[in-house]
Amino acid sequence: MSQMNGASSLVASLEAAGVDVMFGIPGGAILPAYDPIFSSSIRHILVRHEQGAGHAATGYAQVTGRVGVCIATSGPGATNLVTPLADAAMDSVPVVAITGQVPSVAIGTDAFQEADIRGITMPFAKHNYLVTDPADIPRAIAEAFHIASTGRPGPVLVDIAKDALQKLTEFNYPNSVSLKGYQPKLSADAQSILDAAALIAASSKPVFYVGGGVIKANASRELLELAQLLGAPVVTTLMARGAFPDSHPLHLGMPGMHGTVAAVTALQKADLLITLGARFDDRVTGKLSSFAVNAKVIHADVDPAEIGKNRFVDVPVLGDLKFTIAALIPALKVALAKNRPDLTPWLRQMNSLKAAYPLGYDTPKDGSLSPQYVIERLGKISGPDTIFASGVGQHQMWASQFISYENPRTWLNSGGLGTMGYAVPAAMGAKVGAPDTTVWAIDGDGCFQMTNQELTTCALNNIPIKVAIINNESLGMVRQWQTLFYEGRYSNTSLESKRIPNFPMLAEAMGCVGLSCDRPEDVDATIEKAMSINNQPVVVDFRVNRDAMVWPMVAAGTSNDEIMIARETAPDWDSQEL
Amino acid sequence: MAQHSLEVIVENSPGVLARVAGLFSRRAYNIERLSVGPTSNPETSKMEIVVNLEGHALEQVIAQLDKLINVISIKEIVPNAAKAIVHDTQPDYQN
Structure with missing residues (x-):
């Protein structure tokens, strides 16, 4: 010492x-x-x-x-x-x-x-x-x-x-830490695992409601095995994108305010929510009293205060999800051997919804750039090994919708607090943690103006992140709410960021490469150019149409049953067998 | 609404009362009565907290209190009447 x-x-x-x-x-x-x-x-x-x-x-x-x-x-x-x-x-x-x-x-x-x-x-x-x-x-x-x-x-x-x-x-660093008032539970009680397995085996319309806890617990592999064992549909929340491969046929997408029709409806119509590391956030449940009214709930989480916080739970499973899911797999095998419900009709209904209401967007008629198209191309060209970090707002929702996430820890965003300005510094930290991986920040022009100074840090410290500014010269999500709920009175949401600042010049001033793009035909070449620069941070100013909106949408405070796929357009429920 | 009394054993360290009081404030629950005193162990203190809560809200207060690192144990001193099981939940709101 x-x-x-x-x-x-x-x-x-x-x-x-x-x-x-x-x-x-x-x-x-x-x-x-x-x-x-x-x-x-x-x-x-x-x-x-x-x-x-x-x-x-x-x-x-x-x-x-x-x-x-x-x-x-x-x-x-x-x-x-x-x-x-x-x-x-x-x-x-x-x-x-x-x-x-x-x-x-x-x-x-x-x-x-x-x-x-x-x-x-x-x-x-x-x-x-x-x-x-x-x-x-x-x-x-x-x-x-x-x-x-x-x-x-x-x-x-x-x-x-x-x-x-x-x-x-x-200096005397302790070898171990022991705190009387803090002993997080690792392994769930055996009885709760058995109860969960029995409830799952008794259900004909189950859905896996997967939250960010699965990623925190590094339990994606276990989840894949469990989901395939049961063969039930999976939805991944905003914090869980990448916890389960988007390309998997059982995946219905993201639930919630801007979730897919299939994912939202799966939760609404299920007879059982197998909740893994999720917390029934208001952005997922919509109006709570009308959320999944016929569903029983298994809630597996490591935080006892989350279990039952927002929604009554039938089977609480307290413990680390990696252990919980690993224990649930053999228990479920035993339960399914006794009684295996036929999930075919349920899967057929959900797959029919998934096919009828895929995520999509309208191409602007004036030939201007569609923000969703830019983000879709970023995902396609950059590929599934890329790490994406987004800010908060429309671009965040589009980045969660139009990029296919195949691996955990490849999608970073500020889900709970909704912190504008998260993307650039978070991407910087991500690149430091994964220096050999391509890291794209997908940012809005509003968000970018809150924290872009860290590009100087990136340039000076050899942290070559790439930033796509989805520049709609607006606080886009707020503007969308003004369009829908405030009669188009655009109070203080116009940022005029196509005039000032000049983002490529700003980027160059901070030691980055600055690019810009405002025509659909230039998108791929611009992304490829950005991908080819790896010794400097790159900022691309994608100058997009300002009127694009995020759909589907469940308006705040309304029921998930009132999901809209476009303005004043509900899904054609009559054509669906539900 | 029945009053419930919680006996909370906490670490006897600075700031613990602020953590407990702050938690009630942040989660929008009222404290009806609060007393703090020593225990036979000089490293711990005992708080008695009386709340006007039951059902879901009472369970949440206990669960959230238990998450405080400095809270060692919580015992609910049950009044004479048996505790009613209430399957209530959060009220609806627009956010």
Whole structure:
């Protein structure tokens, strides 16, 4: 055990926790830590805004499955992390944030750059620490990584007073972490697995309702085996895109507000929801009292508070999904051997809907560029190994709809918090985590203007991401709601981004290659050009039609039964046998 | 609506009361009465929280409280009447 200051103990602790990269910006209170960082094996990427550090840590974590790390100073440095940490909480991403705090004797005095970041993050962080004694640093870091990465993953913040970083201490990293009040359950009770298997074997219209938890638990392979064993349809939520191959014949697509008719209807008409790592979000259920009214519910999740939170559950299955699904497979084999229901009529109904109502879009009559076409071509040309990160809004929905996801951890977005500006920094973190993989950020012109400064970081640090700006010169999703629900009164949604800024010039100014495209016939060549540049970030300004809308749509607060496939157009239910 | 009393054993560390109170605030539940005191173990404290909740809401409060890292255990002190099983759920809303 060697004597060192708290800052060295912090960096040694991060090394002991297995950190290989972190994203951050130094400042007064965290400055002692930046001295040992200078000589550490950990790669520190100097971002241009702390929000970028937080989303980069999230992108890194989403792609690698490891804990993402961001670091900032006290006060504004710390408060700039609030949005990405809230984002990571909503999407259950393992992130550890390190913040400097003013010296312990100054805490509570409104000192320069003092903000109570522990108090500020308390409502949403999975946990947080304020460390004022340097001897507590290794334990706090070890616990933070343990809490962030186990159970339902989430963000943990460790706020460290400046004097704790400066004082001498002994470095003593704990070999293991034991917390009385935190023991996430790995294996589900055997009885709950048997109950689930029995309910599945007694059901004739089951559907797998798959959420992001399947990806978090690395349980995609188990899910594929389970789904094929039963032969029931599968829907994957926005957070679960890629958890089950889009190309699989059992896959009906995404449910929810902008889900496919088949996926939405499967949930509505099912007699059993086999819910795996999903949380009955309002964007999936629509009006809750009319959601899947005839369905029994199996809810498997690692977070006990999610089970039954929004929807009454018939069979709760508490545990890590990898173990749960692995245990369910043999149990279901036994149950199906006794009684195997005929799912053929149910599958026929769902496949008929899938065939009758595929995702589609109208090509603009004026010859302008269709945003959906651009995104579809990006997916086709770039291929299923590409990682896509999107912002929030219309382009996000189109990117979830018109790209085929075949593998987990290839689709990153801000699903729960809906954070505009997520794409560029998240793509940066993703590229750092998967440097040999093509990473495309699909961003809106509104989103892009919130966080594009991280392209400078990318250019300087050899992080050659590609960015497709779907430039409809609008806050497109808000504009769509104004079209549909506010009589076309476009209050403050026109960004005029086809005039200002000049995105290719902005990209060039930040050390990226800037391209633009506004004709359908140029789309493929432009994408191929962007794909050929791998030593620099590339930004493509796709100047698209502004009137395109996201369909299908279940309007907020209405029933999933009222899904519309176009404006004032419901599916032709009479032609369907349901 | 019946009052329910929860006996919550927490780690005796700074900020725990704020975490518990903050959770009730964030999840939009009311605390009817709250007392905090020592236990025989100096590392833990005991909170008694009285809430005007039942059914789904009561189950949610307990489940969410249990997720706080500093909360070690929660015991519901059941009043004389047997607990009614209520299959209620979240109300509808437009978001």
